[in-house]
Amino acid sequence: MKDFPYTEKKDTRSGFGAGLHELGKTNANVVALCADLIGSLKMDAFVKDFPERFFQVGIAEANMMGLAAGLTIGGKIPFTGTFANFSTGRVYDQIRQSIAYSGKNVKICASHAGLTLGEDGATHQILEDVGMMKMLPGMTVINPCDYNQTKAATLAIADYEGPVYLRFGRPVVPNFTPADQKFEIGKALMLNEGTDVSIFATGHLVWKAILAGHLLAEKGINAEIINIHTIKPLDEEAVLQSVRKTRCVVTAEEHQMHGGLGDSIAQLLAREEPLPLEMVAVNDSFGESGTPDQLMEKYGLNEAAIVAAVEKVMSRRK
Amino acid sequence: MSASSSPAEATATRSITELKQIAAQVRRDIVRMVHAVNSGHPGGSLGCTDLLVALYFKFMKHTPEPFDMNGVGQDLFFLSNGHISPVFYSVLARSGYFPVSELATFRKLDSRLQGHPTTHEHLPGVRVASGSLGQGLSVAIGAAQAKKLNNDNRTVYVLMGDGELEEGQIWEAAMYAPHHKVDNLIAVVDRNGQQIDGPTEKVGGLGDLRAKFEAFGWQVIEADGNQFETLLPALEEAQSLLGQGKPVMLLMDTQMGFGVDYMMGSHKWHGVAPNDEQLEKALQQLEVEQNSDY
Structure with a gap:
């Protein structure tokens, strides 16, 4: 990692x-x-x-x-x-x-x-x-x-x-991305190449995915982590290339499951490459008052939630 | 003169007689368009015909061909109450933005003349979609501010329906324009007193619009919008009030369905098309030309 x-x-x-x-x-x-x-x-x-x-x-x-x-x-x-x-x-x-x-x-x-x-x-x-x-x-x-x-x-x-x-x-x-990194709209960014699972993250969940990647490495799981900064148009080629290698998928975002990044990737997989997928996202709920860290933990949007989703999706992989 | 042969550009010298001829042609277009597809909004279209004819054929400096979305150096018109698209389309076509024959495609599949105006089909002369009410004043103010940034001293016009003033966004925009001294803008309210469910005062209670807009910081003038004899001086007065740090509002009294006696003054013709017999009656009243090309 x-x-x-x-x-x-x-x-x-x-x-x-x-x-x-x-x-x-x-x-x-x-x-x-x-x-x-x-x-x-x-x-x-x-x-x-x-x-x-x-x-x-x-x-x-x-x-x-x-x-x-x-x-x-x-x-x-x-x-x-x-x-x-x-x-x-x-x-x-x-x-x-x-x-x-x-x-x-x-x-x-x-x-x-x-x-x-x-x-x-x-x-x-x-x-x-x-x-x-x-x-x-x-x-x-x-x-x-x-x-x-x-x-x-x-x-x-x-x-x-x-x-x-x-x-x-x-x-x-x-603030970890290189200051001189050019931003290409619609072009996913490979952060860590892996073979066991594809983690597609966006926004604040990208860093959480990196933290999860380290935790997974300690467990011997080699996660591929891709930063999907552009949710639409989705970099379908990058997504498909990754999942054809890892055969299972986790998405991570600070958004409802309905309508978010996970929803877009699930739709792509259903059309092109049906594979097990788990979503780290808010599950049909409003938020509440609290500190950001408290809320991200309570609503399951942190590295622990990503690790759990990876273990679950890998168990579903055929 | 024939209204369709030479009206491509506005000219300050055009006479009231000529404008009336053009307006009659536009009204014929309107009733034919809505009759042909048995849908559309003739009432407000007929009521606002004289205003759009006065703007496009006398007051506005504009270049139909080639159409330029940015319109730098041109006067711009925005139709906020997009349901009166028939009058907009007719005036644009008769001004030379697109072929008059294309009016026959109104509301049909694959047409550039959608039920409500859109830029999406690239119809020349339309600069923003409208139909969902209450949005055009904001857009016009933005376009007016762009003109100021571009040192472009031409004028932006926008037409709203009176029922449309029930939308909250109108009053956000009404507060903004005087505060930001948007004084290259002439807004017009079509005060026909009617909306779908009945008289505006029964449905929404618009009240004293002059007092309301003056309280918001607008310069307000009023005129009969169906008489060129009063409408033209009102538009001249509106132009004379530009550049004084305040936007200008023309409250224009019209009759829904003006020019067709059985439609006039009633909300019942807001969104209903005439049948064959009613069309013939309307055309008779609107002085059908023998060699009309549409």
């Missing part, structure tokens, strides 16, 4: 803020909108240095999505910023009609996704957003794993023409 050394822990939302600030300097068409959460989204630097390209919308997310669609007419590349909950469920119809169906080049940037939002509780802990966004025709869905990858993804989506949902989070997590 490979080591993934890191020197600091950072939040993925700060990676977004840093990427957006860099885009301010390098791409004159990039504009940003925020619904009263500049500090939470780490948009301060962009607001300070590019005030003429920043629009404070206030607590009016539906309006923000419409404004963003309108700003593309004239060649702007709008990045909207608010919590994942208010970036998706609250404004699904606005995104559907004015952005996705209209094919607008809007980047929906969503922070505080999932349980790791923590103490604010279930009203804010959206676990359905990936499902909603991936169902929209033409929508690209990206969930990077750490600060560096989130920054790289932020830069990459500005160069991509079309609507994108970029999902990131609140807590600090190990």
Whole structure:
């Protein structure tokens, strides 16, 4: 099992803020909108240095999505910023009609996704957003794993023409991906080659998968670990290549089982390569208040849960 | 003149007589389109015909061909109440955005003329999908702000239905535009007083719209939207109010179904198509041309 050394822990939302600030300097068409959460989204630097390209919308997310669609007419590349909950469920119809169906080049940037939002509780802990966004025709869905990858993804989506949902989070997590690693939309990243099981992880669960990989190695299990930062379009070739070798699969994500990464991979396997699969995800439940670590443990989204899922799926392998 | 032969660009010199001829042609298109597929929304379309004719054939600077989505250097129009697509499609076709013959495909399979307007089928002249109500004002404000960023001094127009004002997003946008000094925007409300379930005041209680928008910081003017004699000066006044730090709102009184006597003023023709006999009666009232090409 490979080591993934890191020197600091950072939040993925700060990676977004840093990427957006860099885009301010390098791409004159990039504009940003925020619904009263500049500090939470780490948009301060962009607001300070590019005030003429920043629009404070206030607590009016539906309006923000419409404004963003309108700003593309004239060649702007709008990045909207608010919590994942208010970036998706609250404004699904606005995104559907004015952005996705209209094919607008809007980047929906969503922070505080999932349980790791923590103490604010279930009203804010959206676990359905990936499902909603991936169902929209033409929508690209990206969930990077750490600060560096989130920054790289932020830069990459500005160069991509079309609507994108970029999902990131609140807590600090190990920043282990190389700072100079280019972000390729739709291209899965091999983290550890293995032969016994394929673990496909996204977002904060990528690091948990690495921790699980070490625990599994102690048990003599050689896990292949792949970072699926782009949930849609899914890198089907990378997934199939891996599962044809390992013959069993675990998916890991900070999302509902219904509609998430595991759901996408299960569908692919059912069509192309039916094999046993276990999902590490929230099982048809809302979250609750607590610290991120407490919640990830209670809802079964940590390395121990991944190890248990691997042992179960390997026992099912024919 | 023939409305279909030479109206491709707006001209400030076009007379009321010419505009009336074009409007009659557009109304004929509308009733034929909804009759042909036995569906669609003639009522609001007929009521808003004069506005769209005035904008596309007199006030707006626009380039139908080649169509440019970004529209830099052009005036832009957004239809927020997308169900009145028949009038939008007719005016676009009669302006030269696409062939008039294509109106015959309205609401049919594989058509670019969807029941509600979309960019998805790449119909020239449409810049955003609409149909789910309440979204167009936000989009128009965004487009107006893009114009400011581009140092483009042209104007953005948006049309909403009055029933549509029951949507909350409208009021989010109504609060935003004055706060951000979006003063290159003329919004129009089609105040026909009708919505699907009946009169707006019975269904939703819109109340004093002038007072409401003024309280939100808009410059508000009112006009009869079915008389060019009052509509044209109102649009001129609206243009004169641009650039003063506030958006402009035109509350336009219309009659649903204007021009066809049995449809006028009733919500019953909001989303119902005329039958063969009713079509003939409507066309008689709308001065059918002998050599109409549609």
